[in-house]
Amino acid sequence: MxxxxxxxxxxxxxxxxxxxxxxxxxxxxxxxxxxxxxxxxxxxxxxxxxxxxxxxxxxxxxxxxxxxxxxxxxxxxxxxxxxTPGLRLRMPVVRPASMPDAGASAVSFRPDSILPFQMGLPALDAFPRKIWARLGARCIRAMQPADMTHPPVYGSPMLRAEIAAYLQVSRGISCTPSQVFVTSGYRHSMELIGLTLLKAGDRVWLENPGYPPTRELLRRMQIDAVAVPVDGEGMVVAEGLRLAPKARAAVVTPAHQSPLCVSLSLPRRAALLDWATRNKAWIVEDDYDGEYRYASRPLPALKSLDRDGRVLYAGTFSKVLFPSIRLAYLVVPPAQVERFEDVIHAFAGGSPELTQSIVTAFIAEGHFARHIQRMRRLYAERRDATKAGLESALGRRVRIDPQPGGMHLVLRLQGRQSDRRLVARMRQEGLYAEALADWGMDGGSGKERKSGPAILLNFTNVETQAMAEKLGRRIARLL
Missing domain, CATH: 1.10.10.10 (Winged helix-like DNA-binding domain superfamily/Winged helix DNA-binding domain)
Structure with a gap:
């Protein structure tokens, strides 16, 4: 070259x-x-x-x-x-190649780009930006000196009330605004849970494969992650009982398991709740995209079945609005509200009041519910179009998993392919993908990978079947 x-x-x-x-x-x-x-x-x-x-x-x-x-x-x-004129930079310190950072990863699970198939991004082209801008301008005009002080560390009272009302109607969760804490994202919610309910040395069940940042966060809090396998009915609770019956908590994605998109079956939900009650353990329900189910109505949240106050419900606005909003929420059992308030007073600074005001108006005036309904229809169409386009371009080289909902597809690679190698090639060509191997807790080479290599592709920003087929042909060349 x-x-x-x-x-x-x-x-x-x-x-x-x-x-x-x-x-x-x-x-x-x-x-x-x-x-x-x-x-x-x-x-x-x-x-x-x-x-x-x-x-x-x-x-x-x-x-x-x-x-x-x-x-x-x-x-x-x-x-x-x-x-940029006036730019001043210092020469970066180059770390010797012989001293790699053991905690660093070549894969980013919070990329700041917009690439075809990029995971975690909603349909940015379909977001109602004009409505959002109008509400934002109105909130700015209405701003008073009291709104310019430090924001409430628990979240805006009005937003907490709107979230509680929304969860009651859409997810079947009965909670009061005092149980809802506004956070800056899922990781912040998990950090608060760790600081409040867990301690170094505790063992926590995690789905395997599962969302990698969760285990990284627990590792940094010196909490031992227990890899519990996932099958067609979600987390295999019986394996969790065998591996770590006295674990202090379990983190699950019941609506659409992350990343396999299967739903946690009702018997497994009951078994998980029974285990938590008997052992005074906690269940963290990560409901990151539970609104997007296409085979039927969205499933009730696991939290709606909780009668003993063992489930903490983590929701987010990143998938239903947009990631840069940096707003999420955590619903805690009534008996734990005071403990969380104490921790949040010490560690949280509160989310921007203006952003919370815009989201509050967006929900209160019905735009939020209408937006979710539109996105549910749009994503169903784009999922089918993306699946058809990729199958046309890739033929027998891949098999696409059937799934009831979610925002991404799981493409099983046929033959002796490496999902990590294909992902690296795609990134070099300006295409995004994530390797299923990077979501497994065994490093992607052990017995948990019986299902073979696979890549994860988000379909929400793929507008047509023709676009999917064109992108699929680019993947085919890399295969």
Missing amino acids: TIDKAMPVPPLDPSAAEPYYRQIYDRLRNAMASGLLKPGDRIPAARALAKELGLARGTVEVAYSLLAAEGYTEARGQAGTIV
């Missing part, structure tokens, strides 16, 4: 753990820090750099979008893109 000496992007490393867009980002940022690129200097056009490096233009544009979002570059129209 030949690059002119004046180019600020040296040759890329195809064997590196970082995808190409990240390597381009790092090299340009280092060129700025070292003085090779100075404030006001023009950086190469995305088209020219893509041609020079032999990459898809979209890969370069992702790197450029990151630089612009973080303030390193500015677009000047026909004059091109320049290094």
Whole structure:
């Protein structure tokens, strides 16, 4: 690969753990820090750099979008893109290759890009931005000095009341506003649970495969994660009883198991609740996208079956609104409200009052319920279109799991394919995917991987079958 000496992007490393867009980002940022690129200097056009490096233009544009979002570059129209005037950077400290960070991962479960099939993103093109802007402008005009002080650490009283009312109607959860705590996301909710109800050395059941950030969070709190396998009926409770009968808690995704999308069966729900009651253990119900079920009406929440105050319900606005809103909520049993209030006083700073006011108005005026209904119809259509398009392009090379709901598809790779290797190739080509191997607690090579390699693809932003088929042909070339 030949690059002119004046180019600020040296040759890329195809064997590196970082995808190409990240390597381009790092090299340009280092060129700025070292003085090779100075404030006001023009950086190469995305088209020219893509041609020079032999990459898809979209890969370069992702790197450029990151630089612009973080303030390193500015677009000047026909004059091109320049290094931000006045930018001051220090040369980054390079860590020796012989000392890798054991806690680092090549896979990000909270990416800041927008790529085809990107997990965790709702249909951003279908969000009612005009309504949101109107409500935002109204809330800003109505702002009073009292609204500009520190926000309530438990959450806005009006938003807590709206969430409680919504959960009663949509998820069958009977709770008071005092049981609802507004957080900055699922990880914040889990952190509060750990600080309030758990301690170092406790054992917690986790679904295997399951959402990787949960086990990373528990690891950092020195809590022992117990890998409990998942089958067609969800978490195998009998295995949890065999592996760790005295565990202090279980974290489950009953509506759509993350990532396999199966639902926790009613007998398993009853067995899980019985175990928690008998052992005074806790169940954390992560209901990240329970609204999106296409085979029938959304299932009642596990929390709605809780008669002994053992279930904590974690919900989020990231999947039903948009991720950057950074708002979620946690419903705790009545007997635990005071304990959570004490911990939140010590550790939480509260979420922005303006954002909470907009969400409150969005719910109170009926926009939230209508939006979810529209998205449920839209996602059902896009799921079918994406499935049909991928099957047409990929044929017998993959098998797509049937599933009742959720926001992503599970593609089982046929033959001796590596899901991690395919994901790495897709990232280099500007396509997003996650390898099922990265969701398993055994590292993806043990007996828990009997079902074989698979990749996870989000379908919410794939608009048509033709678009899915076109993207599928790109995957086929990588296979």
